[in-house]
Amino acid sequence: MDRRWSGEAKYQALLRVAQAANSRLDLSSVLEAVAGGLAGLVPIDLIGVVTHERERVRARGIYFPSAPRGKAESPAAYVQRFSEASGGTGGSWPHTPFLRDAMEGDRRTLVLEHVTTDPRCDGSGMKEVGAECAVLLPLTMGDEFVAVLVVARTKPSPFSPEEVSILEDVARPVTTAVANALAFEEIQKLRSLLEDENVALRDEIAATAAAAGGIIGVSPGLREVLERVGLVAATDSTVLITGETGTGKELVARAIHAASPRAKHAMVKVNCAALPEGLVASELFGHEKGAFTGALERRRGRFELAARGTIFLDEVAELPAPVQVMLLRVLQEREFERVGGSETLRTDARVVAATNRNLEEAVREGKFRSDLFYRLNVFPIRTPALRERVEDIPILAEYWASRCSRNIGKTIRAIDESAMAALRTYPWPGNIRELQNVVERAVILARGDVLGLSDFELPSLGPKVGPPRHDGPDDDRQRIEEALATSRGRVYGLEGAAELLGVPPTTLEARIRRLGIDKHAFRRRA
Template identity: 40%
Template sequence: MSLTSMGDPQEQQLFNLTRTLLQQPDFCALAQALTLHLRQADLAGQAAIILTADELHPQVRYYGVKDNGESVIKMDELALASGPVSHILSRPDMLHCDVAAFREAWPVLAGCGLYPNFSYYGMLPLASDGKIVGGCEILRDDDRPWSEKERARLRSLAQIVALAVEQIQIRLSDSQHHKLLCRERNDFRLLVAITNAVLSKLDLDELISEIAHEIHNNFGIDSISIVLRASRRHRLKIYSTHYIDRDAPVHDRSEVNEQGTLSERVFHSKKMLLLNLHQHDSLAPYERMLFDMWGNQIQTLCLLPLMSGDNILGVLKLAQCQEHIFTTANLKLLHQIAGRIAIAVDNALAYQEIQRLKERLIDENLALTEQINNVAADFGEIIGQSQAMRDVMRQVEMVARSNSTVLILGETGTGKELVARAIHNQSTRNGRRMVKLNCAAMPAGLLESDLFGHERGAFTGASAQHIGRFELADKSSLFLDEVGDMPLELQPKLLRVLQEQEFERLGSNKVIHTDVRLIAATNCDLRQMVADRAFRSDLYYRLNVFPVRLPPLRERPEDIPLLVKAFTFKIARRLERNIDSIPAETLRTLSRMEWPGNVRELENVIERAVLLTRGNVLQLSLCEMMPPFLAPAPAYAQPEAEPLRDDEDEYQRIVRVLKETNGVIAGSRGAAQRLGVKRTTLLSRMKRLGIDKNSLLAK
């Protein structure tokens, strides 16, 4: 079978040229093939391809080849964008001029060193889908301008070049899309793997170890840390894994001051921080350790915030000696990974808090059981064995089962609300919660609304219906504290409720019936207020059905030691202090004081003493509270507890002291004495923290 050759040599030549140009892999190769053809056809000595990315705001890309075959690519050149290509965009026809006209029209471009010596310049528009996408630039180095016939050939050639440009763009686009799809697929697989790996971990140490393993395996990063805020203010906990030996990573946990660290900057800004650290830079301890670990090489650090909504939980800190790790694509993926890690850390911290609260609840239940066993069950939090308090408790027992109104009288700080709660708890209404209101704490204009409620639109700002305290206390008890401060104009309405057991909400004429047992309290002399016309006499007699007078603390000094012990142990538990002893001389001295602020003042003094105590014996500076002539002799000085150093937690402090005392726990030189706790307390903490003295000393 014979092949039929093309009859016209020019058609054969055009076919060969078209095939050659369409086979070029990129734009520089296309410019080189075009230059070779133009030289052979004696049409030009040099050719280049100039493409625009945007028709309205061209970002020019120049593709050419030097005589030695070296590719030349220039992008986003302002001189190119405002050069001949801008001319053909507005007038899509061949541009041609001599070198003098070129230099006059575009002097910046002529002096940029991009062009060799030439005599005539030409640019042919390249069109694709009816739009000008750039130009084919040609240079002629002899003195012959292009003839009309040559220009026609060049225009035909530009159409073939435009087809070749379009083919190259399609191939490059397909290749880029394929690479993008492959990367997106791989990134998605990685995100799924990390999500599955970390979200199942609730233990913080296990979670951080898994995070480090996944990031090292997928990114080749050798130092991975999670930075969280410690329980102490301005302190950071750092959980780190370093892959110095890839088969045996080093896990480290430390606590450092937050001030001056890179993590502090991320906590404040909530933004990623990417930087190179040099050995001579001012470094925090963690960064200094990185230089020591990796032989003083420049460290590239990436710190990513771990965000939960608008709150920052911590910082993901990544360190590597090579800069190329943190590419734009990798940073985008690491941001997504940080979001998954934040969820996992939030879950782990919540689980940790639940476990802590669980343990605390067990402790509080034990303490509550002990308190219930030590205090009469019927009187809850009321502490006192004096005759005056026995009289109060007898009165409470007498009136509790009735529905009579009770008026509790006593100075500020004597515990009037505790007595009101005891009355309610012993009444037949104790199945519902007691409702309370402090008349002195509520502005006069709002007190009526808070007591009786209001309808929507009853007054300016009443945008919704409001249920009052009397309505909430139906079938229960209502405790009105500081009833002597109730405005005169409101007292008749209160009297009506007490007498008729009915009222109307503000803005309504509907009568609401209520079954409320009222317990009122005041530190005022209501009888004198009635005489001074500052309190209605009819309301006073209605409230004063069953008065209960609470004695001030100075009238029951025998109760002070009981109160001091109860307050000490309650406050110590709340502040997580271990105080199990109170000097007898302290109790005697406190019992001799007047206490103008009553029980509340005593409790405040004890709280201050607990805060200042170091060790397990309550330390109270009586000199600050008493005149010099009443100050007692100094009690036995309890040695202060070994202080907690900046770089250690409770576990590390106990281990250090055990090593320094050679494992001796009891005695004047033992670890318990150094730590300011009892021997049994220290043994209990060692058991809780998993500290084995024998294995510790064997190392």
């Protein structure tokens, strides 16, 4: 008796095949392991796995030592090349009815002793690769047909009954390995597809953000803003952007400038609230040498620097009354003089102004000139608060997570559902600026590649400390004092009064000075 068929030798061979096959995930490696495990027991020249589709047979894995895979060639490219060389198209062949019925219908082992002369094999691809004899074994799991294992020789040496029996025994553990490999292949395809879709989505978001001056979102309120930006950008009309702090008013201004014929020239920004009252006029209109103490040389103002471009007046409601008059003249006559000078200068700078205050209320209170308001309010654009754009929160959060993770060298794949639900329900008094800060903090704190609820530190605001509203000075004072009490007099930093109110610290400092609030008193009370 041939010692190859002894019980112990057969058992050891099957064990080697099962261990080798189930230790690999890609199908080509599985087949190579099976061929290696059968060496010395059942000589074979070719082994492959094919799956049945509706009208065609598709090769999924091939091991053919006589025509090996190239070093730089992927398994998929090798299967494609092999299939086309054996008469296939796109890695597949038309179904051979006899072989399909034998495999899927009867689910029985098929022994082909003379492939080259057997008409049942016409069009199957086996003749083209030089197979002389072959064994086809259906691989099934329970009642489910998985694939077909094709084992062939290129020499006229038919498989003996003992060899066929060995192959049938081998098919059982190989079925699991093949099913796992096919599942892994599908998972990799899906993963690659999802990654491509994610990259495409991020590219689309980035492109959309770039096209819209960095504005991201799909909500109806934001679409209306972008529509108005598109309508006014090509004109020279003065624009007044209103909305709460942190809603992206500067981004809207930049989008207007970028889409305008002035885009090749500068957009000059002025934060009117951050400038000391005595220097606002000098900053906007420039000054002559000796105009005031410290004016050691002539200095051009922002309106001159914005020639042929755009000047963005942020926090325009904070302008002192004398400067309001000067600005009104610029809007009406397009001319001004430097502080301490007599030469009349002209400007063609386009004016885009922004405020988070109710200018109509300020006009009624006598704190803002009505004629200036009407000159500024030629084309108003209101930026919606983030709580009015709930559908944009996931897009913004994912965008900032991706951007922040790249900046600090981390990999963040996603934000889990529980965290995203919390982000959607949080009222965001600081709007987009607050969301950006919260997401950046979460990326820094994250220990994994998915941001969870525990990574987000959403500030716990007192019941009366909320976003800035368009109310009177008494309400403004009350909110600022409540925020200072909560922060123990601290304006800047994490959970400082500026963050609690959702305003820039420089803006808050200007309001504290204007209202005559002693922030140090809150430190003494603490």
